[in-house]
Amino acid sequence: MPYPASHRTKVKKKIVSSARRLFNRHGFEKVSLDQIMEGAGLTRGGFYSYFESKSDLYAEVLGCFFTDPEWQSCWDGVEVDLKSKGVGRDVIRAYLSIQHFEDVENSCPMVALPTDVTRSGPTAKRAFETVFAAMVSVLERSIHARGRDRHAVAQAMAALCIGGMVVARAMEDRRAADNLRNACMRVALALGGWNRRKPRARKTA
């Protein structure tokens, strides 16, 4: 048996990863197989020994796009500790950070591709929903709001983070974009009860 079994797995991952980065940058529609394969260090023809068709790849990428932790590299820079009590604050800071704003290729797909998902099928939408729900639940746990409001506030905080980033990226003026990001961050933190001045979050509910 020439080539170990791990070889195919590795190459397939490379292709998926290349597709993911290209999708984040150019959207689902405007990416060709040539580009994807080039990004994986291969040529056009090889594609079909790994995938049945382009939509097959499409489905495969979508499956892990929203769930794989790979795209969360932007978060790592800000060191989000999912078990800490101040997660909410850290998540918001990381999500609305300059790093996340600039690193389009490794961006959270909810920021880079929400309208592409809207135009896609149920599979993509369900994946999107799952990741959004996960983000909301992380935020909800560490929020300072009263019982009934907590869920609503967490949902709004997530929508605000995503919306702020989406709008900031659609702007031409970089200063306006930074300004918006910061405004969203301040308001989102205030919504959670994490005021700027306090380095640490107050007691969490």
Place this chain on the structure above:
Amino acid sequence: MPYPASHRTKVKKKIVSSARRLFNRHGFEKVSLDQIMEGAGLTRGGFYSYFESKSDLYAEVLGCFFTDPEWQSCWDGVEVDLKSKGVGRDVIRAYLSIQHFEDVENSCPMVALPTDVTRSGPTAKRAFETVFAAMVSVLERSIHARGRDRHAVAQAMAALCIGGMVVARAMEDRRAADNLRNACMRVALALGGWNRRKPRARKTA
């Protein structure tokens, strides 16, 4: 002179309007001239007596996309009075309304096409910026926040409205989408001080 001068203007408007609706639904990339011309009640060949090229149309549509009041039909249903003191409240209710959620074709382009704009050139981005600024300024005028916070809060409110709609549209489950819309509406109204018995969010530094 066969055909009055007004004829060309009317037909051109029809083409632009058809393009606008199709862009809102399918994004900039996945719309063909055939579709656009069919939407205008014409056939392929006629296009080039009105526009030099597809990108020419593209530019023309973008120019008025964000500034023409035509796409604001969704707002009309809720009767936003731009001169009233309660504009902010009305704008938020209209923007996050079911009508706006459902009427994709006549949707605000900031909801339907933000990532497409991100991938476009400076022209599109500047147009986007202008409309966003207009929305912020309308909100800012009627906000109950203290001086320094007003602008930041208005920016966040706009981002929250857009983000809420963008995310809601990317969901598969309609109830989850409605739920999110309502949560965003409640929080956005609270941020402006227009809460119906909802607690006010704390302000930032």
Place this chain on the structure above:
DNA sequence: TGTACATCAGTGAACGCGCGTTCACTGATGTAC
């Protein structure tokens, strides 16, 4: 260790379809008489 071989990963030319663009033509319109 070195050599021949079987296997299969990857190549790149070729095909066909969709779509932007062109162009010779058709036919609808307003005007002249």
Place this chain on the structure above:
DNA sequence: TGTACATCAGTGAACGCGCGTTCACTGATGTAC
């Protein structure tokens, strides 16, 4: 009012390019001896 005409809006066939897909081939790899 009715008819012939000039103009130009709109048509649809044709062309070429890009891209998804196919396929015969090349060559890199691990194994057998």
